[in-house]
Amino acid sequence: MASSQNFLVATLIANPSRPVLTDEIVAVAARSLGQETERSVLARGIAADLIVPAPADAKAIEGTLRRALVGQPVDIVVQPLETRRKRLFLADMDSTMIGQECIDELADYVGLKKEVSEITERAMRGEIAFEPALRERVALLKNLPVDVVDEIIEKRITLTPGGRALVQTMRANGAYTCLVSGGFTLFTGPIGAKIGFNEHRSNHLILDGEKLAGMVDEPILGREAKLATLIELRTRFGLAHHETMAVGDGANDLAMLGEAGLGVAFRAKPAVAAAAHARIDHADLSALLYVQGYRSDEIVTAPV
Known part of the structure; x- marks a missing residue:
């Protein structure tokens, strides 16, 4: 291929734990487009490009491919080939970079996980505003000992597969990474460091001695603050719009996802998945490397 200019790339991605992307499936996808399509395997059984x-x-190509591969646990991302590699990455934390909602785990310690989880779910679906929902949930945590945070991180928090490799590989290739969460610094600090982010931004819980005071510092970091963080970092590093990528799962991520060059809904609420540029429903977070054109032998697993 002489030049990538004006070409589109459709990346097909399966979950590494279930590498179902056979040569036959790739061939079916290529034939469905009804034209000469260059194929490139990024990771055998896991990811492949169609140029x-x-x-x-x-959107038309994506629709054609989804119809051709209906029933297959394969994600499809279509984008301009020339601008696929990103230099700034912003990520939501809860239910994205980790498998849990930290505030729900805190609530479990005071016997209120069911009540708090219901509020969390409604906020993430966009049914209620994020900021008042956060204040309401935090108030229920008043007098909870702050040292339970360490126990939750150690015993209950699981990193989403592929997340460390995603951040480490992007950093090794010169990208800047930021964990930006509507959660709390007590979690984003240690979790961001464990994954390898350059920085983290989130909300500060107010303490009363060694206990939670049931309040959060204002202004609350929510939808608009996530958007502002993306714009601020893009401006600081002098990057073009297309050089940025963001990932999230909830309604408070929508503005950030919309402003990014590639906004990815990761196992997201339906309204978020419908609005984002791309959606990942089956694969793990390593999918965000394959959509940038990284091959399996380029993925970094050791700390940068």
Whole structure:
């Protein structure tokens, strides 16, 4: 291929724990596009590219591929080939970079996980505003000993598969990474360090001695603050719009996902998945490397 200019790339990704992306499935996908399509395997059984020459419509190609691969546990991301590699990455934490909602785990210690989880779910679906929902949930945690945070991180928090490799590989290739969460610094600090982010931003819980005071510092970091963080970092590093990527799962991520060059809904609420540029429903977070064109032998697993 002489030049990537004006080409689109459709990346097909399976979960590494279930590497179902056979040569036959890739061939079926290529044939469905009805034109000469260059194929490139990024990771055997896991990820492959289909290069589509312009003029072509990304949404139309995605729709064709989804119909061709219906029933297959394969994610599909279509984007311009020339601008796929990113230099700034912002990520939500709860239910994205980790498998839990930290505030729900805190609530479990005071016997209120069911009540708090219901509020969390409604906020993430966008049914209620994030900021008042956070204040309401934090108030229920008043007098909870702060040292339970360490125990929760150690015993209950699980990192989403592929997340460390995603951050470490992007950093090794010159990208800047930021964990930006509507959760709390008590969690984003140690979790961000464990994954390897350059920095973290989130909300500060107010303490009363060694206990939670049931209040959070204002202003609350929510939807608009996530958007502002993306714009601030993009401006600081002098990056173009297309050089940025963001990932999240909830309604308070929508503005950030919309502003990113590639906004990815990761196992997201339906409204978020429908609005984002791309969606990952089956694969793990390593999918965000494959959509940038990284091959399996380029993925970094050791700390940078």
